[in-house]
Amino acid sequence: xxxxxxxxxxxGGNRVVRLDAPRDEAAVQAVFERCAAFNIVVEGRPPxxxxxxxxxxxxxxxxxxxxxxxxxxxxxxGRLIGLIESVAGYPEPGVTHLGLLMLEPxxxxxxxxxxxxxAYESWAASHGAERIRLGVVADNEAGHRFWNRMGFTxxxxxxxxxxxxxxxxxxxxxxDISASGAGAPPRAPGRASDR
Ligand SMILES: CC(C)(COP(=O)(O)OP(=O)(O)OC[C@H]1O[C@@H](n2cnc3c(N)ncnc32)[C@H](O)[C@@H]1OP(=O)(O)O)[C@@H](O)C(=O)NCCC(=O)NCCS
Numbered sequence: 564x565x566x567x568x569x570x571x572x573x574x575g576g577n578r579v580v581r582l583d584a585p586r587d588e589a590a591v592q593a594v595f596e597r598c599a600a601f602n603i604v605v606e607g608r609p610p611x612x613x614x615x616x617x618x619x620x621x622x623x624x625x626x627x628x629x630x631x632x633x634x635x636x637x638x639x640x641g642r643l644i645g646l647i648e649s650v651a652g653y654p655e656p657g658v659t660h661l662g663l664l665m666l667e668p669x670x671x672x673x674x675x676x677x678x679x680x681x682a683y684e685s686w687a688a689s690h691g692a693e694r695i696r697l698g699v700v701a702d703n704e705a706g707h708r709f710w711n712r713m714g715f716t717x718x719x720x721x722x723x724x725x726x727x728x729x730x731x732x733x734x735x736x737x738x739d740i741s742a743s744g745a746g747a748p749p750r751a752p753g754r755a756s757d758r
Contacts (some may be wrong), residue, residue, distance in 0.1 A: 566677070568713050569581040569583070571607075571632070571634055571686060572607070572682050572683070572685070572686040573682065574636075574645075574675075574681075574682035574683075575678060576639035577636055577637060577638055577639065577644075577675070578628075578636075578637045578639070579634050579636050579637075579647065579679070579682070579683070579686075580634065580637055580722065580752050581632065581633070581634060581635075582619075582633045582635045583617040583715050583741065584615075586624070587635065587643075587686075587715070588615045588616065588619065589615070589619060590635070590643045591614075591615035591619070591635070591643070592610075592612075592614060592615035592666055594635075594643055594644070594645065594646055595610040595614035595615060595618070596609075596610060596614075596666065597667040597668065597669075598610070598665055598666075598667055599622065599741060600668065601665060601703075602614075602638055602642070603733035604700070604702050605700050605702050605726055605727070605729070605731070606609070606705065606726050606727025606728060606729055607726075607727050607728030607729040608727050608728050615620075615707075618633065618646065618648070618663075619633055621648070621662070623650055623653050623654070623660065623662070625716075626653060630650070631649070631650050631662070631687070632647070632648065632649040632650070632651070633646075633647075633648055633755055634646065634647040634648070634649065635647075637668065637669075640718045643666050643668060644665060644666060644669070644670045645664070645665055645666040645679070647661070647664050647665075647679075647683060648661070648662035648663040649661055649662065649679060649683070649687065650662060651687070651690055651691065651692065654658070654696075657691070657692070657693040657694060657741075658692070658693070658694045658695075658696050658737075659687045659690075659694070659695055659696070660695075660696050660697065661683070661696070662697070663695040664676065664679070664680065664697075665748070666679070671757050672686075676709060677709075677713065679713060680713050684738075684740055687740075688740050692740060693739070693740060693741035694737050694739050694740060694741065695715075695737065695738045695740060696718075696735065696736070696737045697715070697719070697735075697736055697737075698733040698734065698735050698736070699733065699734045699736060700726065700731040700732070700733055700734075701720075701731055701732040701733070702731060702736060704730070707734065707736075710736050713738065714738050715736035715737060715738045716736060716737065716738070717734050717735065718735050718736065718737045719733065719735045720732050720733065720734055721733040721735070730757065732735060
């Protein structure tokens with residue numbers, strides 16, 4: 564199976580697999596459309612018809628899209644339910660930039676995101692990451708709560724930036740995973756979904 568050949572890591576019964584354009588473009592576009600509420604928080608509008616193409620083509624300044632991991636989260640039934648974008652060595656060696664972690668609404672709120680982040684972090688650490696870095700738009704309060712719970716702290720804020728219909732400040736957050744034991748982000752006590 565092609566997906567297995569491209570496997571990055573597993574999380575419970577879910578598989579996280581390297582995506583490929585144009586093969587996976589329609590499936591990725593469908594995920595963006597199911598995640599319209601998130602796009603509205605970020606850009607003030609639903610995703611456009613080119614959302615998947617932009618995902619595959621996006622890369623931080625000076626990087627080639629080919630050097631950015633575009634990963635898909637497949638559930639145990641083989642359905643694409645989420646996306647991850649990861650850039651090892653950006654913006655400097657030892658740092659891995661988590662450009663996107665997005666689960667479709669039916670997959671949210673049951674602890675999968677937390678499990679997935681922990682699995683992602685172990686995978687990134689095994690590829691040399693000492694710190695994970697990400698940006699959260701100021702309007703994404705739930706996202707900010709989530710990253711706080713995962714052990715991230717804010718390191719800086721950008722100037723206001725035009726993002727679609729909105730002007731957003733981005734909170735840059737980081738988590739140091741180099742110290743011994745830091746590979747296991749905090750777990751909320753007693754949560755049934757912690758696997
Ligand atoms: C951010 C995201 C990846 C988190 O994944 P998730 O699976 O929803 O995360 P969790 O389930 O661990 O936590 C989400 C909420 O569900 C709650 N929750 C988790 N497990 C639960 C359970 N078993 N029962 C009830 N509630 C639970 C959490 O307390 C949390 O509540 P909060 O919103 O009040 O903080 C996901 O919500 C998502 O993709 N959102 C849209 C995209 C996005 O914002 N990405 C981050 C951009 S920087």
